[in-house]
Amino acid sequence: MLNVKTPEEVLRLIKSEFQALDTCETVPISEALGRVLTEDITADEYVPDFDRSTVDGYALRARDTFGCSDAAPAVLMFAGEVMMGSGARVSVEKDSCAYVPTGGAIPQGCDCVVMIEYTEDYGDGTVGILKPGAPGMNLIFRGDDVFPGKTVLKAGRVLAPQDIGALAAIGKWEVPVRPRLRVGVISTGDELVPANQKPGPGQVRNVNSPMLAALLTEHGAEAVDFGIVTDDEKLLWEKTRAATESCDAVILSGGSSAGVRDAACRIIDSLGELLLHGIAMKPGKPTILGKVGNKPLIGLPGHPVAAFFAAKLFVVPLLAQLEGRRQRSYPVKAKLGESLNANHGRMQISACRMESAGGELVAFPVHSKSGLITQLAGSDGFMMIGRDCEGAAKGSETDVYWS
Amino acid sequence: MLNVKTPEEVLRLIKSEFQALDTCETVPISEALGRVLTEDITADEYVPDFDRSTVDGYALRARDTFGCSDAAPAVLMFAGEVMMGSGARVSVEKDSCAYVPTGGAIPQGCDCVVMIEYTEDYGDGTVGILKPGAPGMNLIFRGDDVFPGKTVLKAGRVLAPQDIGALAAIGKWEVPVRPRLRVGVISTGDELVPANQKPGPGQVRNVNSPMLAALLTEHGAEAVDFGIVTDDEKLLWEKTRAATESCDAVILSGGSSAGVRDAACRIIDSLGELLLHGIAMKPGKPTILGKVGNKPLIGLPGHPVAAFFAAKLFVVPLLAQLEGRRQRSYPVKAKLGESLNANHGRMQISACRMESAGGELVAFPVHSKSGLITQLAGSDGFMMIGRDCEGAAKGSETDVYWS
Numbered sequence: 001m002l003n004v005k006t007p008e009e010v011l012r013l014i015k016s017e018f019q020a021l022d023t024c025e026t027v028p029i030s031e032a033l034g035r036v037l038t039e040d041i042t043a044d045e046y047v048p049d050f051d052r053s054t055v056d057g058y059a060l061r062a063r064d065t066f067g068c069s070d071a072a073p074a075v076l077m078f079a080g081e082v083m084m085g086s087g088a089r090v091s092v093e094k095d096s097c098a099y100v101p102t103g104g105a106i107p108q109g110c111d112c113v114v115m116i117e118y119t120e121d122y123g124d125g126t127v128g129i130l131k132p133g134a135p136g137m138n139l140i141f142r143g144d145d146v147f148p149g150k151t152v153l154k155a156g157r158v159l160a161p162q163d164i165g166a167l168a169a170i171g172k173w174e175v176p177v178r179p180r181l182r183v184g185v186i187s188t189g190d191e192l193v194p195a196n197q198k199p200g201p202g203q204v205r206n207v208n209s210p211m212l213a214a215l216l217t218e219h220g221a222e223a224v225d226f227g228i229v230t231d232d233e234k235l236l237w238e239k240t241r242a243a244t245e246s247c248d249a250v251i252l253s254g255g256s257s258a259g260v261r262d263a264a265c266r267i268i269d270s271l272g273e274l275l276l277h278g279i280a281m282k283p284g285k286p287t288i289l290g291k292v293g294n295k296p297l298i299g300l301p302g303h304p305v306a307a308f309f310a311a312k313l314f315v316v317p318l319l320a321q322l323e324g325r326r327q328r329s330y331p332v333k334a335k336l337g338e339s340l341n342a343n344h345g346r347m348q349i350s351a352c353r354m355e356s357a358g359g360e361l362v363a364f365p366v367h368s369k370s371g372l373i374t375q376l377a378g379s380d381g382f383m384m385i386g387r388d389c390e391g392a393a394k395g396s397e398t399d400v401y402w403s
Numbered sequence: 404m405l406n407v408k409t410p411e412e413v414l415r416l417i418k419s420e421f422q423a424l425d426t427c428e429t430v431p432i433s434e435a436l437g438r439v440l441t442e443d444i445t446a447d448e449y450v451p452d453f454d455r456s457t458v459d460g461y462a463l464r465a466r467d468t469f470g471c472s473d474a475a476p477a478v479l480m481f482a483g484e485v486m487m488g489s490g491a492r493v494s495v496e497k498d499s500c501a502y503v504p505t506g507g508a509i510p511q512g513c514d515c516v517v518m519i520e521y522t523e524d525y526g527d528g529t530v531g532i533l534k535p536g537a538p539g540m541n542l543i544f545r546g547d548d549v550f551p552g553k554t555v556l557k558a559g560r561v562l563a564p565q566d567i568g569a570l571a572a573i574g575k576w577e578v579p580v581r582p583r584l585r586v587g588v589i590s591t592g593d594e595l596v597p598a599n600q601k602p603g604p605g606q607v608r609n610v611n612s613p614m615l616a617a618l619l620t621e622h623g624a625e626a627v628d629f630g631i632v633t634d635d636e637k638l639l640w641e642k643t644r645a646a647t648e649s650c651d652a653v654i655l656s657g658g659s660s661a662g663v664r665d666a667a668c669r670i671i672d673s674l675g676e677l678l679l680h681g682i683a684m685k686p687g688k689p690t691i692l693g694k695v696g697n698k699p700l701i702g703l704p705g706h707p708v709a710a711f712f713a714a715k716l717f718v719v720p721l722l723a724q725l726e727g728r729r730q731r732s733y734p735v736k737a738k739l740g741e742s743l744n745a746n747h748g749r750m751q752i753s754a755c756r757m758e759s760a761g762g763e764l765v766a767f768p769v770h771s772k773s774g775l776i777t778q779l780a781g782s783d784g785f786m787m788i789g790r791d792c793e794g795a796a797k798g799s800e801t802d803v804y805w806s
Contacts, residue, residue, distance in 0.1 A: 160617075201508065
């Protein structure tokens, strides 16, 4: 018997029932932003590839400058200049030095660089060093940063700009990533018309399909729009089966009535296995979940606000699970700008607007009576009030998830 | 005389020196995710467009049920059923009722809906109502959510999936947004080779161009790659002028040496106006900023870590300023997982990895000696240690910005 589950139970179910795909494709790093690495990335070269100066100055042997000072500079022979982009072609013997710009190669025999500020070019082929060097000073050695065999990024990482930079630095011009997930979106309901069509009497626009497509895009998946299906169970069954075959996951976004949800349950049961039948949250209770093989099939409520929150809470983790992605979605702490009532015996979700006041984040709950646009438009995030909590007072600290 | 400025001064300078563009294009909402609205969006219809039930139940006139109970149900004539997607064609007289599914239209004359749970169908054309209704119960009136003239989204909003849903609901199928910014990226330095090319002696791969392109993409801008320019001032001047002409903003990413930065300053000075000459932060000090007309021209340090932080701190706000975007980048509070030293007389930035432990975020500073890959790869965010602060102790609370 399938019972209504708590949101925490649903998240555990998602982790235990679905496995990461084993698909993989290779893309250039210029197209890899936001993609999920499928393998650890290990360097096969040194960074830097040569001993490099971290300052503009003179490369030399530290022992030739021990004891020098402003008053008694060490006087070294000027052996030449290292040019950027060429190796250290200068040869530096005992009691001599070479000019090296920041990032330039350190000539053989040198073990440190003294910053230009602490030197004086006498103009006669000698240079005065006013501060003693010390071995290793102002340089990084070959491989200090990375060496062959060092793991630079781990499988499951969602590639950010800083990772693209790191990959470029070690010459990983192409990387193995998870192919974009294809997620089918089916909206059902006799009352729905496409959002670009004027609704007739008793009709409403299909909000969920474009909203869910945007949410999927935001999370790196490709939304496959299967359009609107009227409340005809046979038709819905066929459309759902087709979507399940061609996609990695399918979202059914239900009509408002209980009948549609029951039909969705029967369809999931016939194509695969129904895993849950309702979630203890408000809004979002009539959310159902099943699987066909390793493919999740989730039925979201018809009300767009409920569908939105259920998608944020469960579709996003489902995508992460299929991609083998490490999640990085943490709440932020904010002060409640207004009191919030809750007393439902189930978790309550409220949309909020965020403001920053005196360096502190303040969350203002968006109130509305079954409002749709009012709840969604311009909201910055949402908060969850526990099932055993009767609400939260103005000024109290709360966890907010960005949306 | 241009002095080194603090990061706060630079942000104020960005706000005072650059204006939002007045360009605009119209895109379908299916392509509007992440784009910046250039006008307020005002509804020109009602949502809902008809009085709607929020439950499955019987629509009726509340006064016909006053005083009823389990023991003494009000017995009403069954007048018919409202179908989803059609108007309320049923006519409901005194002492009668009509079945309405969730989301269905309320028939004329009714002022409330009693949930199906509190009714009994006697099967003889009458329905027993076991709980009295009250005017307005379980329905939302036409325009309760949105009405013509109501502002739904404000100019400057970065469109999120919930906004796309709201726009779909009011039939705004196309919206006016800021055209994607075109940002030219020029890397300079004799030591640079393209990232997909094997560096020779003394050469390093061009990390900044692909990293900055990814960062620009992440923030909705289009990166225009002007490639690598060697340290030839004339060539750099020409390339910079060409980029300034064809782009909305230009990023010069300098070679490591002071000479390149001086050349960049002269070039900005000759094409427009130099606004600042160094920022009091570490890393990132050799960051310069100028403008040519309303176009920002920013010179980032050559070291990729410094370039990355300077881009996060200043390029992102520059883009927001040009787009007229309201920013929404707030730090999160985290516990420091390790002590962090700082004592530089200027603000210090440190990359960190984030972990969640016992419901608390913990930030681990990434240590490295001028490390490049080590600082960037796999880092989750960064923190800033104030110029007057000598560091932060393990366990202390710190603000972390996601990256």
